[in-house]
Amino acid sequence: MTPPSTPSTPEHASAVDPEIKARNLKRLRRIEGQVRGLHRMVEEDRYCPDILVQIASVREALHGVSREVMRNHLDHCVAGAEAGAAAEAMRDELLELIYRYLK
Amino acid sequence: MTPPSTPSTPEHASAVDPEIKARNLKRLRRIEGQVRGLHRMVEEDRYCPDILVQIASVREALHGVSREVMRNHLDHCVAGAEAGAAAEAMRDELLELIYRYLK
Amino acid sequence: MTPPSTPSTPEHASAVDPEIKARNLKRLRRIEGQVRGLHRMVEEDRYCPDILVQIASVREALHGVSREVMRNHLDHCVAGAEAGAAAEAMRDELLELIYRYLK
Amino acid sequence: MTPPSTPSTPEHASAVDPEIKARNLKRLRRIEGQVRGLHRMVEEDRYCPDILVQIASVREALHGVSREVMRNHLDHCVAGAEAGAAAEAMRDELLELIYRYLK
Numbered sequence: 429m430t431p432p433s434t435p436s437t438p439e440h441a442s443a444v445d446p447e448i449k450a451r452n453l454k455r456l457r458r459i460e461g462q463v464r465g466l467h468r469m470v471e472e473d474r475y476c477p478d479i480l481v482q483i484a485s486v487r488e489a490l491h492g493v494s495r496e497v498m499r500n501h502l503d504h505c506v507a508g509a510e511a512g513a514a515a516e517a518m519r520d521e522l523l524e525l526i527y528r529y530l531k
Numbered sequence: 532m533t534p535p536s537t538p539s540t541p542e543h544a545s546a547v548d549p550e551i552k553a554r555n556l557k558r559l560r561r562i563e564g565q566v567r568g569l570h571r572m573v574e575e576d577r578y579c580p581d582i583l584v585q586i587a588s589v590r591e592a593l594h595g596v597s598r599e600v601m602r603n604h605l606d607h608c609v610a611g612a613e614a615g616a617a618a619e620a621m622r623d624e625l626l627e628l629i630y631r632y633l634k
Numbered sequence: 635m636t637p638p639s640t641p642s643t644p645e646h647a648s649a650v651d652p653e654i655k656a657r658n659l660k661r662l663r664r665i666e667g668q669v670r671g672l673h674r675m676v677e678e679d680r681y682c683p684d685i686l687v688q689i690a691s692v693r694e695a696l697h698g699v700s701r702e703v704m705r706n707h708l709d710h711c712v713a714g715a716e717a718g719a720a721a722e723a724m725r726d727e728l729l730e731l732i733y734r735y736l737k
Numbered sequence: 738m739t740p741p742s743t744p745s746t747p748e749h750a751s752a753v754d755p756e757i758k759a760r761n762l763k764r765l766r767r768i769e770g771q772v773r774g775l776h777r778m779v780e781e782d783r784y785c786p787d788i789l790v791q792i793a794s795v796r797e798a799l800h801g802v803s804r805e806v807m808r809n810h811l812d813h814c815v816a817g818a819e820a821g822a823a824a825e826a827m828r829d830e831l832l833e834l835i836y837r838y839l840k
Contacts, residue, residue, distance in 0.1 A: 444576045456570040463566055466596075467559040473547045476604035477628055483597045484632035487590050493569075494586045495733045501579035502725045506712075519708045525580055526732055527701045529587035598836045605828045609815075622811045629835055630804045650782045662776040669772055672802075673765040679753045682810035683834055689803045690838035693796050699775075700792045707785035731786055735793035 443504040448496050455493050462486045494530065546607040551599050558596050565589045597633065649710040654702050661699050668692045700736065752813040757805050764802050771795045803839065 463486060469479050506518055566589060572582050609621050669692060675685050712724050772795060778788050815827055 438578050441576050441579050449573060449576070452573050453570060456566060456573065460563060460566045460570070463559060463563045467556060467563070470552060470555050470559065470600075473544050473552070475541050476544050476600050476608060477624055479600050480597055480604075480628055481632055483593050483600070487593050490586050490590050490593075491733070491737070494583055495729060497573075497579050497582050497586070498732065499725070499729055501583075502728060505579060519705070521580055522708060523701060523705055525583055526704065526736060527697070529584055530732060530737060531697070594836070594840070598832060601835065602828070602832055605831060622808070625811060626804060626808055629807065629839060630800070633835060634800070634839060644784050647782050647785050655779060655782070658779050659776060662772060662779060666769060666772045666776070669765060669769045673762060673769070676758060676761050676765065676806075679750050679758070681747050682750050682806050682814060683830055685806050686803055686810075686834055687838055689799050689806070693799050696792050696796050696799075700789055703779075703785050703788050703792070707789075711785060727786055731789055735790055 441500065441504065443500075445500055445503070448500050452493050452496050455489065455496075459486060459489050459493070462489065498525075498530075544603065544607065546603075548603055548606070551603050555596050555599050558592065558599075562589060562592050562596070565592065601628075601633075647706065647710065649706075651706055651709070654706050658699050658702050661695065661702075665692060665695050665699070668695065704731075704736075750809065750813065754809055754812070757809050761802050761805050764798065764805075768795060768798050768802070771798065807834075807839075 462482070466479065466482055466486065469482060506522060565585070569582065569585055569589065572585060609625060668688070672685065672688055672692065675688060712728060771791070775788065775791055775795065778791060815831060
């Protein structure tokens with residue numbers, strides 16, 4: 429039986445690689461700690477360029493998580509899209525992600 | 532005893548605007564919550580593009596904090612640099628920040 | 635004699651949409667003109683921020699061409715990759731493009 | 738008496754380093770050639786990822802020119818801005834450049 433959710437805006441990933449998931453959860457915990465560290469730096473009036481470099485580092489770490497999520501997406505969702513309208517919708521969504529959200 | 536900080540790499544900002552500081556601390560608390568939200572999304576195997584859009588939103592929020600920190604830096608540090616070697620070092624640091632860390 | 639191109643690094647696109655191609659050629663001519671305009675601005679010692687905004691505009695125009703090329707790539711190459719090693723290589727190449735070259 | 742040109746939107750740079758200028762003009766000529774090369778690649782239906790990497794290279798080269806222009810701007814314009822309203826306008830313009838056009 430097919431799930432009730434529409435294919436164009438599913439609630440959940442069709443499949444998630446457990447290793448990627450574990451790695452991402454670990455990374456996000458570390459990123460949460462980095463954000464708390466940033467809060468401390470601002471509180472202590474640390475030198476602005478040091479804060480800016482640290483912000484860049486957190487943004488880079490988030491980009492790393494995004495890369496893993498995208499890898500999973502390409503493996504399990506995009507690859508699974510059959511030809512036709514579903515594949516086309518998937519491609520448009522991918523382009524929008526790449527050129528609007530990841531640039 | 533405090534360490535003898537060199538003038539070229541100070542430990543602290545020469546001055547911090549209290550309003551900017553309060554706003555940044557508030558924003559960073561909210562960003563910390565957003566990162567926890569991301570952790571939850573990954574844990575629940577949410578649809579990959581939704582996670583990617585959310586990551587983009589956290590990165591954008593961090594960019595907003597960075598802009599405020601940079602505003603403070605330009606007001607209090609760069610403006611305060613006298614002509615000569617100090618001003619030149621400040622300019623090189625600023626270029627490095629802009630073209631390496633903020634791009 | 636043409637060189638023996640390996641399947642993993644083909645010389646040519648497997649197929650190109652003629653409309654996308656015509657549009658891209660037209661855009662690139664316009665971009666060439668914009669770069670000549672930049673040359674003129676620098677020659678005439680125009681106000682630096684005006685030059686910086688114009689550089690941003692040319693970079694944005696190039697990003698637009700890149701988006702069209704990526705659309706073609708997703709339609710004709712990625713979609714055509716069968717499952718298995720070829721699809722995996724295609725996915726790795728795509729990730730590298732997105733996270734190294736398009737960010 | 739106030740000068741006839743408004744300080745906020747001058748037509749020309751207050752001063753340009755002749756070495757930076759010569760270097761930028763040379764770079765822009767090379768970038769013009771790179772854009773023509775891109776035109777050729779598209780015309781010959783070259784492999785999409787090769788075109789995307791080449792576009793990234795042109796965008797990076799433009800970013801390099803932008804860095805030199807910014808260096809000149811920081812040396813001659815920002816440094817020259819006296820305290821008060823002029824310095825504040827200069828700082829706002831700089832923030833806008835960094836966070837809207839250079840990111």
